[in-house]
Amino acid sequence: MSGITIEVPIRVRYADTDRMGVVYYGTYPTYFEIARTEYMRQRGFTYRRLEEEGYFLVVVEMVVKYYDTATYDDLLIVRTSLSELRSRALSFDYMIMKGGRCIAEGKTYHVCVNREKRVVQLPPHFLGILRDGRA
Amino acid sequence: MSGITIEVPIRVRYADTDRMGVVYYGTYPTYFEIARTEYMRQRGFTYRRLEEEGYFLVVVEMVVKYYDTATYDDLLIVRTSLSELRSRALSFDYMIMKGGRCIAEGKTYHVCVNREKRVVQLPPHFLGILRDGRA
Amino acid sequence: MSGITIEVPIRVRYADTDRMGVVYYGTYPTYFEIARTEYMRQRGFTYRRLEEEGYFLVVVEMVVKYYDTATYDDLLIVRTSLSELRSRALSFDYMIMKGGRCIAEGKTYHVCVNREKRVVQLPPHFLGILRDGRA
Amino acid sequence: MSGITIEVPIRVRYADTDRMGVVYYGTYPTYFEIARTEYMRQRGFTYRRLEEEGYFLVVVEMVVKYYDTATYDDLLIVRTSLSELRSRALSFDYMIMKGGRCIAEGKTYHVCVNREKRVVQLPPHFLGILRDGRA
Numbered sequence: 001m002s003g004i005t006i007e008v009p010i011r012v013r014y015a016d017t018d019r020m021g022v023v024y025y026g027t028y029p030t031y032f033e034i035a036r037t038e039y040m041r042q043r044g045f046t047y048r049r050l051e052e053e054g055y056f057l058v059v060v061e062m063v064v065k066y067y068d069t070a071t072y073d074d075l076l077i078v079r080t081s082l083s084e085l086r087s088r089a090l091s092f093d094y095m096i097m098k099g100g101r102c103i104a105e106g107k108t109y110h111v112c113v114n115r116e117k118r119v120v121q122l123p124p125h126f127l128g129i130l131r132d133g134r135a
Numbered sequence: 136m137s138g139i140t141i142e143v144p145i146r147v148r149y150a151d152t153d154r155m156g157v158v159y160y161g162t163y164p165t166y167f168e169i170a171r172t173e174y175m176r177q178r179g180f181t182y183r184r185l186e187e188e189g190y191f192l193v194v195v196e197m198v199v200k201y202y203d204t205a206t207y208d209d210l211l212i213v214r215t216s217l218s219e220l221r222s223r224a225l226s227f228d229y230m231i232m233k234g235g236r237c238i239a240e241g242k243t244y245h246v247c248v249n250r251e252k253r254v255v256q257l258p259p260h261f262l263g264i265l266r267d268g269r270a
Numbered sequence: 271m272s273g274i275t276i277e278v279p280i281r282v283r284y285a286d287t288d289r290m291g292v293v294y295y296g297t298y299p300t301y302f303e304i305a306r307t308e309y310m311r312q313r314g315f316t317y318r319r320l321e322e323e324g325y326f327l328v329v330v331e332m333v334v335k336y337y338d339t340a341t342y343d344d345l346l347i348v349r350t351s352l353s354e355l356r357s358r359a360l361s362f363d364y365m366i367m368k369g370g371r372c373i374a375e376g377k378t379y380h381v382c383v384n385r386e387k388r389v390v391q392l393p394p395h396f397l398g399i400l401r402d403g404r405a
Numbered sequence: 406m407s408g409i410t411i412e413v414p415i416r417v418r419y420a421d422t423d424r425m426g427v428v429y430y431g432t433y434p435t436y437f438e439i440a441r442t443e444y445m446r447q448r449g450f451t452y453r454r455l456e457e458e459g460y461f462l463v464v465v466e467m468v469v470k471y472y473d474t475a476t477y478d479d480l481l482i483v484r485t486s487l488s489e490l491r492s493r494a495l496s497f498d499y500m501i502m503k504g505g506r507c508i509a510e511g512k513t514y515h516v517c518v519n520r521e522k523r524v525v526q527l528p529p530h531f532l533g534i535l536r537d538g539r540a
Contacts (some may be wrong), residue, residue, distance in 0.1 A: 011394060015435040017289035018288065026165045037416075060201050061200050063198050150431055152423050157424070159420055206424060209318060215273070262417055296431060326425060335465070357413075
């Protein structure tokens with residue numbers, strides 16, 4: 001969408017692995033969460049502040065494709081971009097890179113809700129920053 | 136596919152929740168894993184034994200749709216079924232139920248690999264049990 | 271203390287293991303949490319209800335001793351008992367059993383706080399139930 | 406022991422929190438694991454390589470003391486030092502700092518085992534590096 005891609009480094013924790021010797025498949029959603037936190041920070045605000053203002057980007061759908069594995073102490077890069085931005089919803093794309101190769105891809109779809117869990121519009125200053133595209 | 140649906144109860148752990156007060160979105164893949172473990176056990180063998188025989192059902196894709204939330208101490212039911220069964224691959228469908236309502240749905244796609252991570256055929260006795268459909 | 275020991279079964283999840291092939295050392299605190307949840311349920315109330323009434327048993331200290339390992343699909347038993355009970359604090363003892371042998375032991379110390387995070391007395395009905403010792 | 410203290414930054418993940426709004430008490434062992442991984446890297450070798458050479462520092466005991474809480478997006482510093490070093494065992498001390506204050510402390514005790522899970526001596530080059538104390 002905005003064309004801006006943020007690269008977020010993640011060092012694999014021992015805790016992230018399973019007895020197959022590799023990163024547990026259920027760890028990738030956590031990597032996506034870290035990546036979108038850093039995406040938002042680098043775009044000029046924090047998701048933490050958004051929550052403090054009473055807005056929550058709840059996940060309504062996720063897709064993950066696994067191409068290869070990673071293991072403990074690997075330094076991964078999550079290429080993160082905003083793939084859709086509407087007044088009440090947005091989605092992120094993620095590519096997990098290990099040494100230049102993509103080992104997994106994912107997408108998360110979010111809607112914006114308030115403290116009462118009602119779907120609401122994203123606050124204007126937040127929308128503005130994301131639209132502007134200043135990285 | 137086989138039409139057999141197994142219901143797997145899962146009690147939400149405190150550790151499964153996040154500061155939004157609900158089950159963390161990245162916990163659902165773990166619920167799916169528990170559900171397919173129990174599915175296989177009830178169909179007459181265990182995934183643990185499959186691994187001991189040198190076969191691994193690695194996840195190649197996952198889709199999750201989130202409709203509502205769950206929280207600590209909720210007793211969830213995961214309705215689990217085999218949606219596809221081929222000689223080298225299979226997929227599972229999951230519906231996460233809370234008090235009669237579906238709060239999330241998911242699907243995982245797996246291929247069978249051996250210890251050298253090469254795609255191989257599922258062992259015949261395993262395939263046979265799944266095809267037979269004795270629950 | 272009260273002499274009552276509750277046995278809580280826990281099936282090891284794949285997610286609980288790490289690349290050493292065994293349950294990750296940081297998973298045991300989660301097992302303790304499940305065990306004390308079930309301890310309280312079997313003693314006649316739930317920790318969830320305690321929180322709904324505005325009381326929280328925050329952990330102030332934990333000790334874990336690891337004697338042996340467990341792995342995926344093992345069925346563990348957590349022998350759980352209340353080792354201390356005071357008006358504002360309590361502690362739990364845990365023994366993690368695998369096939370009749372103790373593979374780990376732990377202890378957690380808790381104080382009771384209210385929604386403002388101030389240390390307060392445990393509510394009388396809760397204290398009474400724990401003192402009574404009806405299992 | 407060696408007097409060298411390494412400071413390891415950790416950004417709290419959303420996944421690390423629980424419905425009390427703070428970092429789950431069972432997340433701290435993972436923070437310790439990250440901290441000792443970085444401690445070893447900064448002292449001149451990696452734990453990953455140690456495992457590749459067939460040595461494993463299994464945890465035999467852990468103590469954690471919780472003084473205050475942390476939450477999502479907090480940037481914590483884990484002050485990590487080696488508190489004991491013997492030929493077959495070592496222990497680490499951890500202080501988790503948030504904004505200059507210590508919110509939790511911990512200690513882990515490890516023994517060195519080989520691939521057959523027998524207790525063995527730490528390899529000499531590893532021992533030498535830790536004793537030298539070049540940071």
